[in-house]
Amino acid sequence: MRTMRELYESVRKQEEAKGRTFPEWDETSEMDCLLHPEKYEKRVQDAPESPWNTEGLSADAAAVSAELRKKEQKVYALIAPAFMGQFGGDVTPGKVRAALKRAGFLGMAEVAVFADVLTLKEALEFDAHIKTAEDFQLTSCCCPVWIAMIRDIFGELMPHVPGAVSPMIAAGRATKKLHPGAVTVFLGPCMAKKKEAREPDIADAVDHVLTFEEVRALLDAAGIDPEEMPEDEREHSSAAGRIYARTGGVSEAVRRTVAQLNPVRSIEVVPRQADGVAACREMIAQIKSGAGRANFYEGMACQGGCVGGPKALLDRESGRELVNRYGEEAVYQTPLENPYVLALIEKLGFYTVDDFLEKSDLLTRDFLSAAH
Ligand code: SF4
Numbered sequence: 085m086r087t088m089r090e091l092y093e094s095v096r097k098q099e100e101a102k103g104r105t106f107p108e109w110d111e112t113s114e115m116d117c118l119l120h121p122e123k124y125e126k127r128v129q130d131a132p133e134s135p136w137n138t139e140g141l142s143a144d145a146a147a148v149s150a151e152l153r154k155k156e157q158k159v160y161a162l163i164a165p166a167f168m169g170q171f172g173g174d175v176t177p178g179k180v181r182a183a184l185k186r187a188g189f190l191g192m193a194e195v196a197v198f199a200d201v202l203t204l205k206e207a208l209e210f211d212a213h214i215k216t217a218e219d220f221q222l223t224s225c226c227c228p229v230w231i232a233m234i235r236d237i238f239g240e241l242m243p244h245v246p247g248a249v250s251p252m253i254a255a256g257r258a259t260k261k262l263h264p265g266a267v268t269v270f271l272g273p274c275m276a277k278k279k280e281a282r283e284p285d286i287a288d289a290v291d292h293v294l295t296f297e298e299v300r301a302l303l304d305a306a307g308i309d310p311e312e313m314p315e316d317e318r319e320h321s322s323a324a325g326r327i328y329a330r331t332g333g334v335s336e337a338v339r340r341t342v343a344q345l346n347p348v349r350s351i352e353v354v355p356r357q358a359d360g361v362a363a364c365r366e367m368i369a370q371i372k373s374g375a376g377r378a379n380f381y382e383g384m385a386c387q388g389g390c391v392g393g394p395k396a397l398l399d400r401e402s403g404r405e406l407v408n409r410y411g412e413e414a415v416y417q418t419p420l421e422n423p424y425v426l427a428l429i430e431k432l433g434f435y436t437v438d439d440f441l442e443k444s445d446l447l448t449r450d451f452l453s454a455a456h
Pocket of ligand 1: 394
């Protein structure tokens with residue numbers, strides 16, 4: 085039974101043979117709200133009072149502002165991979181984190197880290213199940229509209245969808261596991277995520293969902309300008325998780341990870357993507373008719389993917405460019421070479437690859453029972 089550490093070491097050796105350099109498995113001495121929750125507890129008492137003006141906030145934003153003002157409440161922000169540049173051209177991830185903490189959040193976790201976790205899971209599933217030219221997999225990952233379309237209209241394809249939760253749900257469940265009693269707030273460009281967070285089988289993960297518009301209003305209400313914040317950098321995500329925010333990102337992440345996981349594999353990932361509801365329907369029709377054969381299908385309901393989400397504050401093209409740039413700046417390319425992601429998986433209780441694949445209730449759901 086291969087452990088996560090053995091997996092990391094084998095990938096490290098493989099990549100070093102190609103001339104790349106890698107860090108040792110790091111016990112993450114760096115302070116981090118997910119891996120070292122105990123170091124963050126005291127901050128609840130130390131959190132500064134913000135002078136709030138909540139007039140005009142949406143009901144959801146007002147509910148979050150009330151949570152933030154409760155003394156001793158541990159509130160965590162889980163921010164979607166599409167967040168790059170959404171709060172101003174000069175607002176780095178570190179400034180966003182500092183602004184959210186100033187508003188009273190105890191920490192900000194990038195959901196891209198959980199996109200990494202689920203990329204590894206999808207890559208392992210692909211390696212385990214795609215054995216012939218006829219086999220194929222539909223990503224189960226991030227877009228609730230795509231999943232609802234398959235589940236509700238094209239149910240016969242559900243056996244090809246691994247039963248993984250979305251990165252948002254994984255982030256919420258992991259945060260609650262590591263910080264019992266935490267309040268989790270997802271921040272993103274998507275309205276459909278509000279509904280996803282309330283689906284009965286996964287309603288345990290995320291307490292509130294705010295759009296980027298609502299986040300901006302919330303920060304305004306607290307009198308916080310993200311541009312003026314100091315840097316609070318803790319970027320642990322790989323390129324793979326960061327590019328989830330744009331069409332093709334999930335496929336590319338899984339393709340790169342499968343190639344690293346099993347370099348001698350005879351059947352490679354042959355991806356195909358669709359963005360926009362009409363294109364997703366057309367792709368599904370082609371899968372059913374056997375035309376346009378690929379073996380990994382990714383659907384995103386918004387054109388361009390989440391950077392084209394209905395509540396994005398930035399235009400789709402700029403959003404895509406910034407997400408790609410953030411991916412290029414990542415130290416790690418995939419979750420397999422990212423010791424932080426693998427340490428997080430261990431911290432969640434999955435020490436072996438088999439456990440991660442077969443006993444990961446935290447990261448799985450039963451889509452069909454969820455529909456009824
Ligand atoms: S593609 Fe659109 S609907 Fe799907 S998760 Fe992203 S923002 Fe939401």
